[in-house]
Structures are given as C-alpha cells and as structure tokens.
Amino acid sequence: MTVTLADVAARAQVSPATVSRVLNGNYPVAASTRERVLKAVDELDYVLNGPASALAAATSDLVGILVNDIADPFFGIMASAIQNEIGGPGGRAGGERLAVVCNTGGSPERELTYLTLLQRQRAAAVVLTGGAIENPAHLNAVGHKLRKLAEAGTRVVLCGRPPTPEAIAITFDNRGGGQLLTEHLIGLGHRRLGYIAGPEERTTTRHRLEGHRAALAAAGIEDDARRTVYGRYDRLSGYEATLELLRRDPTLTAVVAANDTVALGACAALRDSGLRIPDDVSVAGFDDLPFSIDAVPALTTVRLPLTEAGARAGRIAMGREEAPHGGIATVRGELMVRGSTGAPRAE
Amino acid sequence: MTVTLADVAARAQVSPATVSRVLNGNYPVAASTRERVLKAVDELDYVLNGPASALAAATSDLVGILVNDIADPFFGIMASAIQNEIGGPGGRAGGERLAVVCNTGGSPERELTYLTLLQRQRAAAVVLTGGAIENPAHLNAVGHKLRKLAEAGTRVVLCGRPPTPEAIAITFDNRGGGQLLTEHLIGLGHRRLGYIAGPEERTTTRHRLEGHRAALAAAGIEDDARRTVYGRYDRLSGYEATLELLRRDPTLTAVVAANDTVALGACAALRDSGLRIPDDVSVAGFDDLPFSIDAVPALTTVRLPLTEAGARAGRIAMGREEAPHGGIATVRGELMVRGSTGAPRAE
C-alpha cells in the first residue's frame, strides 16, 4: 500500500541499501545510480518512514521547545527565534529537523509528560523556556529527566530559565531588571509602590520581586507586605490586582507589574478608577513586548532580548555554537523609560 | 545501555509481549502480573522507544499544528486551543499525544517541508491554521500533500483557512467581517477610507479586502486604488503604510487595518502625525486580540472566536467531534465597536 524503500530499490534496480545511502548522502554512490534512484523516488512519490529510520539509526531529527504559554508573545517570540536556528525547513540551518513547540500551560505534570514524550521520541535536543516552578519534588523530577535525556544524547538547553546542574542555560537577569525598574521609580520620588507579582511558585516571579525589594531596601523604604499581590501572568490578573492594591492603599503612586501584559491590565484598572497615568499613578511593566510601546502612555519596562537569547539557545542546541563558559550565560535587561512613569503628584 | 522492553520483561519474569500489553492496556493481563511489570518498569526507569513502537504499530501519537507566525498571538491563541483539545499531556483528552506546533513563518517551502516531515512521522493528525498562500503551484503541491496524508490515515483539518477539497475546514468569514467593519465606518459618515492590507498573496488579505470593497461599492463610494496599501501583518507595516496613505491623501478620515497589530502601528503613525483618534481619523482593526481593548482609544475591530474555532478543529482532528456538514463550517466575526472609530470631522 504505502511505498517503501524496497519499492524504490526495485524500481531503480538497485538494492535497498543503495537507496538509503542516496537519501542520506553519507556514502559514495555513483552519479548515474543516484540519479536513477532519485527518479524512482520522485515517480513513486516516496516518503521516508520516520519511525523506521529513527529506529534503525537510533537518532531522530525532532527538537522540542517547551513553553509555558504559547498564546503569550513572550514565549512566541522566543520559540520563533529558537526554531529559526534549529533549522526547521528552510531555516538558517542545513539539516531538516522538525522543531516542535510544546505548550505546558505552566503545569508541572504537562512539562514532565512532554519531557517523557520527547525522550520517548529520542529527540535530538530539547529547549526549555521561561520560568521554572519552584517545587522541590517537581524540580527533582525534571532534573532527573533532564539527566536521562542528556545521557541518551539529547542536548538540553534552558532559555530564560534559571540554571540547573543538568543543562546549559541562557538566563535572564530578572532580579537585576526588577531592581532597575524600582530604582527608576524611587528615583522619580515614589515611596508608596504597589507590586503585582506573577504566580507565587515561579522563579521569574520570585526573582523580579526580589529585585524590587532589594531596591526598596536600598532606598530605606519599608516593604509593606500589603503592597504586593500575587496573580497570573495575564491582563485580567493585572486588572484585578490593581483594584485590590488601590483598595488596600488608595494613596499609591506607582504600580510595578510582573510583566507587560499585566501592566496593561493595571492601566485599564487605573483608568477605570479615574486615575491618570502617570500623573496620578505611574505604571511599569517587564519584557518590552511589541505592544508595550503602543500603550498610551507608552509603557516603561525592562527590555529582554528574547530574540537574541532564543537564537543563541537554538544554536547551542544544534551544536553550532559552543556553550557559554561554565554552562551559564546571564542576559541583562535594559530599562526602557517611557511615558507611563513620572514623578508622583505633589502631596 | 538503554533499557528496553526485553529488560523489563526479564526483570518481571514475563515475556516482552506481556510487557507491551501492560503498557498499552488493550489486552487482558492478570492484575498480579501487571503489577509486577509496572514495578519493573518503575525500577528500571523504562521509557518506551517511540520510533520502534510507531514502526511496529504503524501509528504514531504525533499531531502537527502548522502556524504562519508563532510570535503572533493570533496563532498562539488558536494553537493553544487546538493543543488543549488534542490532549497533549494532561489536556482534556485522554490519550497522550504529542501535539506540536510548527512555525512556517508564512513561507510556502517551509509549509510543504513541515507537511512532509509530518507525513514522514506518520502523524495522527495535522491542523493547518491561518490564511493560505494563493499561488497555484503551491496550492497544488499542498493539496497533493494533504491528499497523501489523508490516504495514509492522517486526519487533516483546516482552521481559519479557506476550505479545500482535501480537508475538513473551520473557516473564518473574513470577507463578511471586512464588510461589517467598513459598513460601520460608512454608517458613521466616512467617505475617504484608507485600507492597509496584508501580504498580497494571502487569502486572508484578499478576503478582508473584498469585504471592504463590497461595502464601499454598496454605498456607492468609488474605490480609489490609491487608498489601498499592501504590507505585512505587523506593527511596523501598519505604521509605514499609514504614513504612505496620509501622504497620498491627507484628507483621509478613516483607516481600516489588516489586523489589530497593524492597526496599532497605524495609531502610532497617526499620533506621530499629530492627528487625534477618532476625532481626526478613525481606525479599525481585525481579530480582536487581547491587547486591542487596551489601546487608547480602544480599538474597534471584528472579533474572531479563535479559541472556539481552535477547540473545535482540535476535537475534529481527534475524531471526538464529527465534521461539519459538507466538511465546511464558516465562523462569523462579530463587530466590536469601541472608541477608535467615530464620526468624521465636519468639513
């Protein structure tokens, strides 16, 4: 029914071995023979059987990219950059690899299961993006899996994720970025800052918050726990958290959000509460996603070089760039001061 | 080196066949035996060899999702919805399938290569999302591939893509949406409307533009070709196109954009040109992506039920929902009138 290597071989009057060699091109085959084979392949519309090939060769051309939320451009941009370097069809790289992105939805189980599935497929490489979940049991399980994958020859790279002993990592300096942002706000004269954090058990959340607190501490500002609200990394969360923050302290002069999307929600909540940005309340985001500049006023935020980091991770995953020294590269964010932050209103 | 089925069998003192059956759970195995096997699997940390399994069973659990641009939330949202239904680990569905998204970047070659790669992997299903490229040769090649895939037992579903004879399709009524938008603008009194289209050879571009023109024609407004500019589906394109439109006719009172992202760029260009929205110029987008409501003023646009459509496509791909009658379901967009459109300034 389906065309096999043997069919092609028969048609081209050569042995299956020869066809295989023509297709893989790593063994001398006379030009005339090659041509005959290629012709047969074409005529028969033959397509290699991936599983069979992977089984026999004990390798596969699958590369997995794990993301927390595929609907979030933060991940989309990174995934796109990674995939570009992985090669994928027509990518910058040569070999044809199937770069696939797997959406964990931020769920530990899904993350683990995808890792197993990738292991099962004998993936050539795996790139994990974004913050990790800080649960000892889960961390352990993931570490174990990564080790197994590495042992099996799968290259494992982390991108925008805190380093672990098991893999090469391109890490974002979320802590430094958070600090930059809050320092900026404090420099403008703010003293009562609300903070909208992400999900509590994420490393990204913790690091950004730590940076924020470090800046507060450095300025001798008391860190009132009531000024921090945890939520999700989405717009609605930002909206609700802002309302809550305002309820707890209507005299806030600035709101720092977990990321740009959350910041957008915060802006909406402030506007709906009749407050002007930045005259009444300043707002800051994080990531500098494309739409941030289109907010009105444009969002002050920390730009993360998502594309560059992704590209680098992709190249390392393909073995086309050597790993950074010590296996860890830390990428800093750049403070982008725009219209959404300003001096607090005089009291 | 790596643990195989046979190792597990030896350890559990059963035959490989039994282990296989325990793992696949589609054959009666005594509880005590099952337990013994499971224990061995656990102790040995055994992971099934995907390729081998796929080869022997002649099926795979891979499901491909093709998107034009993974960094664009339009696709991210659909992909997320599809993947959710596909099951993926922990998804709503039962079986563990590897739902993978492939980023074509809008390139015909990449689209084709991914399709081949998926065919090579004997994918269980393939979902193609977003507009197609209107190039006869390419259309033909894709059609051919889809037919082959279907013949091989791969379920093929289109989502947000024009129907073809080869597949089941959930299609967006881009034409109707475009018409709605322009009718709305005309209803407000606009007569000189600029149109920023997407890439010329995309079906989405053409359909939305046709809707726009149909509305103009219905209102007896001459369709000046100089009022249409083609570009890409990104922000910068919207910015530049708007400047160009303004250059060609500074008296424009409205700009209709190919999608929300482009609309954002258009807004930026208008603002930078010292024009107010909607007082001087109205702006309309398309898709109603999450950030559209956060633009200031909020974007008037056509909401496309991306999540619902994706979910449905996913279910159909999994065979958990029957195909729509005739194999085609058309989904309409809903006009969302918001602040970015208003009556034109009096002349």
Next chain:
DNA sequence: CACTAGATAGAAAGCGCTTGCTGTCACGCT
C-alpha cells in the same frame, strides 16, 4: 601484464516494539 588500492554495490543482521496465533490452565457444566 600481474597486482593492489579505491570506488561502488549488495547481503544480511539487526533496531525495539506489536500482535496474530498458539498454547496452558483452571473452572464450571452436563
């Protein structure tokens, strides 16, 4: 001109799993 090295092609042994078919028991029925 005999001989060897280099270039190609083929034979065949798996890769690790699934599954149709063939046992082997232990029951429960007549």
Next chain:
DNA sequence: AGCGTGACAGCAAGCGCTTTCTATCTAGTG
C-alpha cells in the same frame, strides 16, 4: 468424570530502515 470455555501468557514474525562487512570491478603501478 469428561470436556467445552474463558482467561492469560508466550512465540515468533515482522514493521521499514541503517549499516557493517563482504564482493566486485576498474584503474593505477612497477
């Protein structure tokens, strides 16, 4: 007591490809 009948378990034949090793042939070489 004899036997049909499930319920399990194992055998063994592949699935379609890669690759090692071997065979063959041609072209140099002294």
